[in-house]
Amino acid sequence: MIDARGLSKRFQDKKRGEIRAVDNISFQCQPGKIYGLLGANGAGKTTTLRMLATILEPTDGTAIVCGYDVVEHPEKVRANVGFLSTATALYRRLTAQEFVEYFGRLNGLDEATLKKRVDNIFDRLDMNGFRDRRCDKLSTGMMQKTSIARTLVHDPPVMIFDEPTNGLDIMTARTITAFIRECRNNGKTVIFSTHIMSEVEKLCDTIGIIQSGKLLAEGTLAELRDKYSEHDLEEIFVKVVTPHYVAEEKN
Amino acid sequence: MSLRNVGIVYRKELTEAIRDRRTVISTILVPLLLFPVLSVGFGSLAVALVGKAKEETPKVMLIGGADSPAIVDGLRKLDKIEIVPETPTWKDQIINKEVRAAVDIPAGFQADIAQQKSDTVKIYNYEGELKSEFASDKIEKYLKSYSDNVVKERLAAKNLPVDVLKPFEMKRENVAPPEKVSGAAIGGIIGYMVILLCMTGAMYPAMDLTAGEKERGTMETILSSPISRTHLVLGKFFLILTAALGTAALSVLSMGVSFSVLGHYTSQSASGRDAAAGLLLHLGPKTVVSVFLMALPIAVLFSAVLMTIALFAKTYKEAQSYLTPMTFIVIIPAIAAMLPGVELTSKLSLIPILGTSLLCKELVAGTYHWNLIALIFTSNCVYAAVALFIAIKMFQRESVLFRS
Numbered sequence: 001m002i003d004a005r006g007l008s009k010r011f012q013d014k015k016r017g018e019i020r021a022v023d024n025i026s027f028q029c030q031p032g033k034i035y036g037l038l039g040a041n042g043a044g045k046t047t048t049l050r051m052l053a054t055i056l057e058p059t060d061g062t063a064i065v066c067g068y069d070v071v072e073h074p075e076k077v078r079a080n081v082g083f084l085s086t087a088t089a090l091y092r093r094l095t096a097q098e099f100v101e102y103f104g105r106l107n108g109l110d111e112a113t114l115k116k117r118v119d120n121i122f123d124r125l126d127m128n129g130f131r132d133r134r135c136d137k138l139s140t141g142m143m144q145k146t147s148i149a150r151t152l153v154h155d156p157p158v159m160i161f162d163e164p165t166n167g168l169d170i171m172t173a174r175t176i177t178a179f180i181r182e183c184r185n186n187g188k189t190v191i192f193s194t195h196i197m198s199e200v201e202k203l204c205d206t207i208g209i210i211q212s213g214k215l216l217a218e219g220t221l222a223e224l225r226d227k228y229s230e231h232d233l234e235e236i237f238v239k240v241v242t243p244h245y246v247a248e249e250k251n
Numbered sequence: 252m253s254l255r256n257v258g259i260v261y262r263k264e265l266t267e268a269i270r271d272r273r274t275v276i277s278t279i280l281v282p283l284l285l286f287p288v289l290s291v292g293f294g295s296l297a298v299a300l301v302g303k304a305k306e307e308t309p310k311v312m313l314i315g316g317a318d319s320p321a322i323v324d325g326l327r328k329l330d331k332i333e334i335v336p337e338t339p340t341w342k343d344q345i346i347n348k349e350v351r352a353a354v355d356i357p358a359g360f361q362a363d364i365a366q367q368k369s370d371t372v373k374i375y376n377y378e379g380e381l382k383s384e385f386a387s388d389k390i391e392k393y394l395k396s397y398s399d400n401v402v403k404e405r406l407a408a409k410n411l412p413v414d415v416l417k418p419f420e421m422k423r424e425n426v427a428p429p430e431k432v433s434g435a436a437i438g439g440i441i442g443y444m445v446i447l448l449c450m451t452g453a454m455y456p457a458m459d460l461t462a463g464e465k466e467r468g469t470m471e472t473i474l475s476s477p478i479s480r481t482h483l484v485l486g487k488f489f490l491i492l493t494a495a496l497g498t499a500a501l502s503v504l505s506m507g508v509s510f511s512v513l514g515h516y517t518s519q520s521a522s523g524r525d526a527a528a529g530l531l532l533h534l535g536p537k538t539v540v541s542v543f544l545m546a547l548p549i550a551v552l553f554s555a556v557l558m559t560i561a562l563f564a565k566t567y568k569e570a571q572s573y574l575t576p577m578t579f580i581v582i583i584p585a586i587a588a589m590l591p592g593v594e595l596t597s598k599l600s601l602i603p604i605l606g607t608s609l610l611c612k613e614l615v616a617g618t619y620h621w622n623l624i625a626l627i628f629t630s631n632c633v634y635a636a637v638a639l640f641i642a643i644k645m646f647q648r649e650s651v652l653f654r655s
Contacts, residue, residue: 083475098266
C-alpha cells in the first residue's frame with residue numbers, strides 16, 4: 001500500500017523563482033484498488049509519482065510504500081514498485097529478453113528464478129515471437145509489452161503508472177489498461193496518473209484531482225458526483241479546478 | 252551484493268557498447284588502423300623516397316675547368332654522378348630540377364694550385380631538396396679529398412710528415428643504450444599517443460552512457476530499478492575506463508606491430524636500413540607495462556571527468572560540444588612534454604597530464620626516477636579519486652539528472 005504524508009517538492013527556477021511543483025499532498029492507496037491521479041499538464045502528477053517511485057526526493061513530507069519510507073529506504077521501496085511511464089524507454093541495443101533479464105538481475109533475482117519468471121511472463125504476454133529481437137526493431141505495441149514485462153519481472157506489490165497511455169494508439173493503449181486491471185485483480189496496489197477522463201471513469205476505484213501541486217478533491221466516482229452534483233467527470237473536474245486555474249493564470 | 256550490482260551494470264553496458272558501431276569504431280578500429288596506416292604508410296614512403304633519391308644518378312653541371320684537367324677528370328670518374336656540359340641557364344636548370352647541382356671551377360685553377368695561390372671552387376645547389384643535397388654532398392666530399400691530396404703533396408715536397416697538420420685524432424662514440432637514443436626521439440610521442448587515445452577512447456562511451464541515456468529516455472527506466480545510484484555510476488564508469496584503457500592498449504600493440512613490420516620491410520633494402528634506424532623503437536615488455544601502469548590513473552581521471560561533464564548534457568550533441576574543447580586541454584600539456592628541453596622535475600610532475608607525458612618519455616628511454624614515479628602516480632591517483640568522487644556526487648543530484 002501507499003501512504004503519502006504531506007509530500008512536497010519545490011524547484012528553483014532562474015526566471016520564476018521557487019516553484020511548488022507538489023505542495024503538501026497526502027493520500028492513501030489500498031491493495032487491490034486503483035487510485036487515479038487526474039490533472040492537467042503541469043499539475044504535479046509526474047512529480048508526485050516520481051517521488052513515490054523514489055526517482056525524485058521530496059523536499060518536505062514523505063511517503064510510506066509497502067512499509068518503507070521513500071526518504072529513508074529508497075532502494076527497498078524501488079524493489080517493491082513497478083514503475084511505467086511513456087518516458088521509460090527501452091535499451092535499444094538489447095533484445096527484449098536481455099532487457100527484461102537485466103532488470104530482473106538488478107532486482108536481485110538469482111538466475112534460476114529469473115529464467116522461470118521471464119519464461120512465464122513472455123508466455124503470458126505472448127512475447128515469444130520477438131524474444132531475441134533488438135528493442136530498436138520492435139513495434140510500439142511490442143515495446144509496451146516489453147516495458148510491462150520489465151515492471152513485472154520482480155513481481156512488485158505496488159504498481160505506479162505515469163500517463164501510461166500517452167501518445168499510444170488505441171490498440172496499444174488497451175493493452176495497457178487491460179494490464180492495469182489485471183494488476184488490481186492480482187491484489188496489487190495501483191496508482192496511475194492521466195488527463196484522460198474516460199480512463200479514470202473506467203478504471204479507478206478512487207480519484208484524486210490535482211492542480212498547481214495541490215490535491216483539491218478526492219473520493220470514489222460516486223462520492224465526487226454526489227459532492228459536486230454533476231454526473232459527468234469532466235464537469236466535476238472543471239468545477240474543482242477552475243478557481244485555482246484562474247488564480248494561477250493571474251499570477 | 253554491491254559488487255554484483257556494479258558487475259550487472261558493467262556487463263549490460265559492455266553488451267550495448269559492443270553492439271554499437273560508433274563505439275567499436277572509436278575504441279577498436281581507429282587505434283588498430285591508425286598506426287599501421289601512419290607508421291608503415293608514411294614510414295615506408297619516407298624510406299622509399301630516401302632510397303630512390305640515393306639511387307638516382309644526379310646530373311651535375313660543370314662550369315669552367317677547361318684549363319684544370321686533373322680536377323675535371325676526377326669529377327667525371329665519380330660514381331653515380333653525371334657531369335653535363337655548361338649552359339648559360341644553369342641557375343634556372345637547378346631551380347627547375349633539370350640538373351641537381353653545379354660546380355664552378357675558376358679559370359686557371361690548376362695553375363693557381365701549382366703556384367700555391369688560393370682559389371674558391373663554388374658548389375651551387377637547391378638547399379632542402381634531397382636529391383640536390385646528395386649530389387652536392389658527393390661533389391664536396393670529392394673536393395675535400397682533392398684538397399687533402401694537394402696538402403699531402405705540398406708536405407711531401409717540404410719533407411714534412413702528414414702528422415704535422417693532425418697533432419691528434421678525434422672520435423665521437425655513443426654510449427647510450429639503443430633504446431635511449433630512439434627514446435629521446437620518439438618517447439615523447441608514445442606518452443602523448445597513449446594519453447590522447449585514453450581520452451578519445453573514453454569520450455564516446457562517456458557521452459553515450461550519460462547524455463545518450465537521457466536522450467533516449469532510459470534514464471528514468473534505470474532510476475526506477477532498485478540499484479543504488481552509486482553502483483549504477485560505478486558500473487558505467489568501469490565501462491568507460493575499459494574503453495579508455497582498451498583504446499590505449501590496442502594502439503600501443505598496433506604501434507609495436509607496425510614498427511616491427513616497418514623494421515622488417517626496411518632491412519630488406521640496404522639503403523632503407525640507415526633511414527629506418529632512426530625510426531625504429533626498442534620497446535621491451537618492461538617499458539610497456541610501466542607506461543601502462545602510469546596511464547592507469549590518467550585513464551581513471553579522464554573517464555571520471557568526461558562522464559561528469561557529459562552527465563550535465565541533455566543530449567548527445569550537447570555533450571559533444573562540451574567535450575570537444577576538452578581535447579585541446581589535454582593536447583596542450585601533452586605536446587608541451589614533447590618540446591625539446593622540457594625536463595621532468597618534481598614541480599612539473601604535479602601537473603596532471605604533463606607529468607605523465609614527461610614520465611612516459613623517460614620510461615621509453617629506459618630511465619626510472621623512482622621518487623618521481625611515486626610522486627606522479629600518487630598525485631594522479633588523488634586527482635582520479637577526486638574526479639570519481641565528484642562523478643558519483645553528481646549522479647545523486649536531481650538537478651543534473653533531470654536538467655530541463
